[in-house]
Amino acid sequence: MNTRVLKVTGNLLIGLIILACLPVAVPKLLGIQTYNVISGSMEPSISVGSIVYVKNTEFDQLAEGDVIAFESGASVVTHRITSIDSQSKLITTKGDANNNEDFVPVAYVNVIGRVVAHVPFLGYIASWLSEITGKVIAVMLLIIGLLLSNAGDKSQDKEKAENKKQNTKVNPKVFLALGLVIIVGSMSGFLYIFMDYQSSNSLYSELNSSYIIINEPASEDSWDSMIDVDFESLQQINPDVVAWIYVEGTDISYPILYSGDDETYLRTTMEGESAKAGSIFLEGYNYPDFKDSHSIIYGHNMRNLSMFGTLKYYKSEEGYLDEHRYFQIITPDSKMRYEIFSYFDTEAASWVYAVPYSDCEEFDDYISELLRHSYEVVDTEEVTSADRVVTLSTCSTSGMRFTVHGVLREDISL
Numbered sequence: 001m002n003t004r005v006l007k008v009t010g011n012l013l014i015g016l017i018i019l020a021c022l023p024v025a026v027p028k029l030l031g032i033q034t035y036n037v038i039s040g041s042m043e044p045s046i047s048v049g050s051i052v053y054v055k056n057t058e059f060d061q062l063a064e065g066d067v068i069a070f071e072s073g074a075s076v077v078t079h080r081i082t083s084i085d086s087q088s089k090l091i092t093t094k095g096d097a098n099n100n101e102d103f104v105p106v107a108y109v110n111v112i113g114r115v116v117a118h119v120p121f122l123g124y125i126a127s128w129l130s131e132i133t134g135k136v137i138a139v140m141l142l143i144i145g146l147l148l149s150n151a152g153d154k155s156q157d158k159e160k161a162e163n164k165k166q167n168t169k170v171n172p173k174v175f176l177a178l179g180l181v182i183i184v185g186s187m188s189g190f191l192y193i194f195m196d197y198q199s200s201n202s203l204y205s206e207l208n209s210s211y212i213i214i215n216e217p218a219s220e221d222s223w224d225s226m227i228d229v230d231f232e233s234l235q236q237i238n239p240d241v242v243a244w245i246y247v248e249g250t251d252i253s254y255p256i257l258y259s260g261d262d263e264t265y266l267r268t269t270m271e272g273e274s275a276k277a278g279s280i281f282l283e284g285y286n287y288p289d290f291k292d293s294h295s296i297i298y299g300h301n302m303r304n305l306s307m308f309g310t311l312k313y314y315k316s317e318e319g320y321l322d323e324h325r326y327f328q329i330i331t332p333d334s335k336m337r338y339e340i341f342s343y344f345d346t347e348a349a350s351w352v353y354a355v356p357y358s359d360c361e362e363f364d365d366y367i368s369e370l371l372r373h374s375y376e377v378v379d380t381e382e383v384t385s386a387d388r389v390v391t392l393s394t395c396s397t398s399g400m401r402f403t404v405h406g407v408l409r410e411d412i413s414l
Contacts, residue, residue, distance in 0.1 A: 050122065280297060327340070
């Protein structure tokens with residue numbers, strides 16, 4: 001293969017990678033955020049696999065019909081505004097493909113901004129490049145492109161002069177420089193992700209070893225002796241620590257943070273450090289004493305299975321529920337044991353995320369829906385509106401949200 005073909009091929013590879021990165025990198029420099037669309041709730045207006053561009057917008061500039069991106073628990077949702085309550089600054093939204101409006105109105109403080117543009121298919125590319133596999137392949141293609149682009153540099157002077165004349169419009173060194181920038185950036189990204197994971201793992205491992213005592217219970221009835229928590233020391237680190245969650249027989253053993261909103265600890269550890277894993281945190285509309293009829297706890301679905309990463313096993317591994325039927329929530333005042341009675345995937349802005357409830361017919365209907373949607377009919381005692389329910393919520397690989405629901409079975413005061 002002659003030198004010119006190698007150079008052209010190399011430049012094309014470099015150019016393709018650069019073009020793939022530009023739609024995400026350039027808008028961020030202009031203060032516009034980008035998000036990948038992973039559900040079909042806005043079809044046909046915005047299809048799955050699109051990338052949406054979101055610009056911060058003042059409340060009085062929003063109007064019915066605008067498409068906005070907003071935080072819903074640990075997720076970002078893109079839906080259309082159907083009505084606005086100017087007094088309370090609450091916004092009612094709906095997915096174009098959904099039959100009903102979203103169950104819970106959106107507070108303006110949770111609005112990220114208005115969608116100013118969207119491009120089909122680019123979301124798939126952006127999502128692929130955000131994965132470690134995608135980054136590795138992209139870097140390999142860049143290296144191959146750089147090698148091909150610089151092939152034949154030691155050719156005869158005559159051939160070099162001829163090639164120079166034929167390529168006066170595009171200087172290969174430009175592609176070389178851009179390629180090197182992307183390679184360095186990608187490698188920095190790898191290092192950042194690795195260090196971020198290591199930092200989070202070290203933090204929570206230290207918390208478990210320093211402030212938690214795991215005991216082997218003498219019997220099933222002595223479940224309350226499984227774990228003891230030093231809340232006094234934890235709250236000296238961060239007074240927002242309101243509880244500890246432990247899914248029996250698993251590695252899910254973390255402090256629960258409460259800030260009164262769903263943003264503070266989304267990407268922040270209990271020590272106040274920025275981290276992709278963030279913290280396990282309680283829904284902002286709940287009371288931190290877990291006395292609400294329905295409470296929601298959010299946690300990220302991390303690739304290294306930390307945080308709520310192993311919840312997926314309830315739907316993927318046969319018999320997992322039988323071996324891990326209970327989770328505990330420990331507060332400074334009590335130890336509570338919950339029995340899992342339902343689990344399923346749902347949309348990010350679905351009816352599941354309604355809080356709080358009370359002992360009423362509406363809550364009874366809600367429980368019936370949880371049972372009806374469950375992937376498994378769980379053999380357990382009846383769950384009624386007089387009970388207290390806790391939902392564990394995390395991201396799902398299907399682009400939905402995976403939820404696990406437990407009912408309070410025992411509550412022991414400390």
